Amino acid sequence: MIRCYEDFGVIHENVPLKAKDEGVEDNFELVFSSQEKAIVVSVLLQGESGERLEEEVAELESLLRTLGVQAVGRTLQKRQKLTPNCYIGSGKVQEIKELALQKGAKLIVFDRNLSGPQVRNLEEMTGLVVLDRTGVILEIFSRHARTNQAKTQVEIARLEYLLPRMTGAWTHFQRQRGGGALQRGMGEKQIEIDRRRARDRISRLQKQLEQIRKEKATQRKSxxxxxxxxxxxxxxxxxxxxxxxxxxxxxxxxxxxxxxxxxxxxxxxxxxxxxxxxxxxxxxxxxxxxxxxxxxxxxxxxxxxxxxxxxxxxxxxxxxxxxxxxxxxxxxxxxxx
Ligand SMILES: Nc1nc2c(ncn2[C@@H]2O[C@H](COP(=O)(O)OP(=O)(O)OP(=O)(O)O)[C@@H](O)[C@H]2O)c(=O)[nH]1
Ligand SMILES: [Mg+2]
The missing domain is CATH 3.40.50.300 (P-loop containing nucleotide triphosphate hydrolases)
Structure with a gap:
């Protein structure tokens, strides 16, 4: 998912949260541009209701609309069970890739949640950005958060979501202090550094959140x-x-x-x-x-x-x-x- 941000030419407008004790800005962004087109993928497992699935997909499309992303194609697959490596069969993956090319979509959005390795495999097989339901919701959360409390919570959730997805294909952009230049980190060593920084940031944010929680608890007590x-x-x-x-x-x-x-x-x-x-x-x-x-x-x-x-x-x-x-x-x- 992250690898392809570059193709979108995304420059993040989000101002990253700055921890009080922090010397550098860590900016692990999940952001993709609005006006993007997406193919929505859903899977109907044996015994599940097609009508319910239809509603879930419609809901996912509303979530995407909230982000300004237009669902230009839908694909449904009926399966006995989900495959651990890429969730759906490889033939279907190729079919989705072709549909995306045909419709000019750069995003493939899955109705259910995918594991980190599933996202990576699907991205490698399609060369497109793969998002799951949680990824979409996180993106909305991060755009709609206003208070320090909500922003801190969203950033923790986002980093925890990204951690298992930081692998070989991981590209991260870091807005340099002051300059606004974008840097690309690559290679296993860089990924390890990114992971460590993400974990450090999570623990700093958790401390901040604990402080906010205490303040809120005091307010409630009063x-x-x-x-x-x-x-x-x-x-x-x-x-x-x-x-x-x-x-x-x-x-x-x-x-x-x-x-x-x-x-x-x-x-x-x-x-x-x-x-x-x-x-x-x-x-x-x-x-x-x-x-x-x-x-x-x-x-x-x-x-x-x-x-x-x-x-x-x-x-x-x-x-x-x-x-x-x-x-x-x-x-x-x-x-x-
Ligand atoms: N027809 C009708 N529309 C309503 C009613 N209550 C809310 N709405 C509309 O439904 C939409 C959502 O309303 P909100 O009050 O923002 O809903 P919410 O539960 O706070 O939504 P989130 O904060 O996004 O979770 C708005 O466009 C409202 O104008 C109602 O009783 N009748
Ligand atoms: Mg509301």
Missing amino acids: RSNELKVAIVGYTNSGKTTLMKGLTKSQIAPKDELFATLDTSVKTIDPRTRPKILLSDTVGFIRNLSHSLIESFRTTLEEVSEADLLLHVVDVSYAHYEDHIKVTNSVLADIGAG
Whole structure:
């Protein structure tokens, strides 16, 4: 995935996070350019529902739209089981490569999560950028994070996602301090250096996150006499709209997946006694990787420590029960179920 960024001519606009104690900027970016075209690949395993898969793929295409990426082709493969080396059969890989060339797509996006070696093999076989669901979600998270807390969490998740993918094909760009020049690191030695730097950065970010977590815990303690209500639910279900209505605040709901990433806490209007504090936070989605949930644990503490959860469901979606199940399962995962 990373190797091909160069082909896109991507210059990262994201300002990398700078740890307080850091002398150099480490910039391990997953970013790919907007306006890109993608082929979406899905696999139907024996016993699975084709209708559900159709919905999952439509959802993945919405995620891509959020990034400005257009799905120009879809391919579905029916398989008994997934192959460990590249997930789908090699004949299908060639077929996808040809479809991508024909449609001018530089991205191949898989509906499920792939292992590091699977991504590498697929990239080697196609010469294209391969992304999986978590990669897409991470990219959205990283574009939508605003607060230090969300940015720190996203960067940890992103580095953890990239670590197993840093191999021979790995190209990394490092924005030089001040100059903005791009450097390319190559070879096993460079990769080892990159890996070490990524691990060091993770541990620095985790320390920062712990500090933020303590500050947030102190803030919550000072609000211990107030009633805390957390709005939860599937992404794009209307959580921020409800928050806006109940608190009469100037926040702007958006028809976008993961528009909200940072937790905001506001008082219900008109005021009540005791005061009721409402929090709006990141939404959930199916097949959210455990490590991603884990990385957002600090944000989700607002949810796990709430007195009441307000679960928002968009019932205009035909299979809204699925969304309810996903939300309940993530809530159980973070100990708030
Ligand atoms: N028709 C209709 N649209 C709604 C309703 N509630 C929200 N919306 C629209 O649905 C879209 C998503 O609303 P948000 O409130 O941003 O949803 P969210 O759950 O906060 O979404 P994320 O933060 O992205 O997870 C927006 O375009 C809203 O205007 C509703 O009750 N009816
Ligand atoms: Mg929202």
